[in-house]
Amino acid sequence: MSTFYDALETRSPAEREAALLAALPQQIAHAQKASPAFASILAGVDAAAVTSRAALAALPVTRKYELLERQQAGRATNVFGGFSALGFGPGMTRVFASPGTIYEPEGTRRDYWRMARAIHAAGFRSGELIHNSFSYHFVPAGSMMETGAHALGCTVFPGGTGQTEQQVQAMAELQPAGYIGTPSFLKIIVEKAAELGVALPTVTKALVSGEAFPPSLRDWFAERGIAGYQCYASADLGLIAYETSAREGLVLDESVIVEIVRPGTGDPVPEGEVGELVVTTLNPDYPLIRFGTGDLSAVLPGQCPTGRTNTRIKGWMGRADQTTKVRGMFVHPGQVAAIAKRFPQVVRARLVVSGEMAHDQMVLKVETVETAEGLARQLGEAIRDVTKLRGDVEMVAPGSLPNDGRVIEDARSYR
Numbered sequence: 001m002s003t004f005y006d007a008l009e010t011r012s013p014a015e016r017e018a019a020l021l022a023a024l025p026q027q028i029a030h031a032q033k034a035s036p037a038f039a040s041i042l043a044g045v046d047a048a049a050v051t052s053r054a055a056l057a058a059l060p061v062t063r064k065y066e067l068l069e070r071q072q073a074g075r076a077t078n079v080f081g082g083f084s085a086l087g088f089g090p091g092m093t094r095v096f097a098s099p100g101t102i103y104e105p106e107g108t109r110r111d112y113w114r115m116a117r118a119i120h121a122a123g124f125r126s127g128e129l130i131h132n133s134f135s136y137h138f139v140p141a142g143s144m145m146e147t148g149a150h151a152l153g154c155t156v157f158p159g160g161t162g163q164t165e166q167q168v169q170a171m172a173e174l175q176p177a178g179y180i181g182t183p184s185f186l187k188i189i190v191e192k193a194a195e196l197g198v199a200l201p202t203v204t205k206a207l208v209s210g211e212a213f214p215p216s217l218r219d220w221f222a223e224r225g226i227a228g229y230q231c232y233a234s235a236d237l238g239l240i241a242y243e244t245s246a247r248e249g250l251v252l253d254e255s256v257i258v259e260i261v262r263p264g265t266g267d268p269v270p271e272g273e274v275g276e277l278v279v280t281t282l283n284p285d286y287p288l289i290r291f292g293t294g295d296l297s298a299v300l301p302g303q304c305p306t307g308r309t310n311t312r313i314k315g316w317m318g319r320a321d322q323t324t325k326v327r328g329m330f331v332h333p334g335q336v337a338a339i340a341k342r343f344p345q346v347v348r349a350r351l352v353v354s355g356e357m358a359h360d361q362m363v364l365k366v367e368t369v370e371t372a373e374g375l376a377r378q379l380g381e382a383i384r385d386v387t388k389l390r391g392d393v394e395m396v397a398p399g400s401l402p403n404d405g406r407v408i409e410d411a412r413s414y415r
Contacts, residue, residue, distance in 0.1 A: 036082035115148025118242035126153025133181030362391035
């Protein structure tokens with residue numbers, strides 16, 4: 001049983017860098033030709049001259065809010081804002097919607113999201129059954145993992161989210177080799193199984209993503225016989241990096257060029273310094289060039305003890321902006337502002353996210369002179385309407401909230 005998914009994982013760093021930089025000008029030229037958005041963003045750029053990381057760093061960074069703005073502006077003629085090289089038809093199997101709303105295409109290529117590499121690194125092998133509890137509704141997470149599992153030669157049970165008791169029953173009867181989904185939902189399933197007195201002896205491994213996976217939760221799973229590994233992926237880019245058995249950071253995928261830049265700029269930081277992850281993908285169907293993820297990380301020096309030779313990053317270290325992820329859903333500062341605008345009584349608002357061990361709690365603190373119970377209830381309903389998440393409301397006196405410009409405060413513990 002091979003440790004590595006393919007030979008790409010162990011090629012020399014020089015060979016990898018040469019291959020990526022050789023593909024880069026072709027991808028930029030393709031984006032300029034096939035993507036109207038990048039034809040505009042990269043207007044005047046000589047693709048053939050972008051053959052180094054320094055040349056790449058001179059190109060503009062495109063961030064998610066810009067992608068969203070272009071999509072919203074062009075909805076009537078192009079739902080993808082001109083970023084997709086594909087149109088509806090046989091070349092595009094599905095369209096997904098991420099919060100925002102941002103629409104993403106799925107092409108027909110095998111392992112379109114490149115997730116098989118991460119699933120293999122988590123210990124799954126051909127011939128096994130995987131219980132996939134990522135959502136198949138609207139968002140691409142379920143399909144991202146399923147297509148990767150199929151490419152690896154695995155069978156998938158599409159568990160999706162919710163229905164905890166039925167999830168436990170399916171696991172007990174189907175006896176999957178492991179679980180794929182958010183770590184918090186796996187914890188809920190394991191706790192429900194214990195409550196019901198149902199043993200899940202075959203579930204010994206897991207690939208988790210979509211939210212923080214602190215060491216305390218990893219150890220909690222290990223105490224119950226489950227080896228959990230994490231990966232870093234997005235609906236825009238597919239797989240970016242994945243954890244290995246070495247448990248030392250995350251190894252970059254073989255089909256992305258990753259830079260770490262100073263937040264708010266496109267300037268690469270010195271190796272080891274924390275900055276925003278900017279990714280260029282070699283996906284011809286959705287050719288994103290210097291796409292700013294908004295996530296913070298840093299390069300981890302040295303090579304992975306497993307023998308994989310690609311660059312490692314330290315994993316997710318927070319957001320470069322104030323956007324944060326709660327229970328697998330992004331919450332944006334603009335959403336907090338939208339809630340506050342519905343109520344003239346609210347002077348200022350600040351969303352505080354707290355909790356630990358995969359138990360996120362959201363409290364909207366609002367400055368207001370009105371303390372009626374009806375206002376708190378209406379604010380709670382607005383939170384759910386705008387963010388699709390439940391949250392509590394705390395009303396405070398005007399001037400009570402810190403004057404630091406923050407709209408979202410992430411006060412969670414990741415111990």
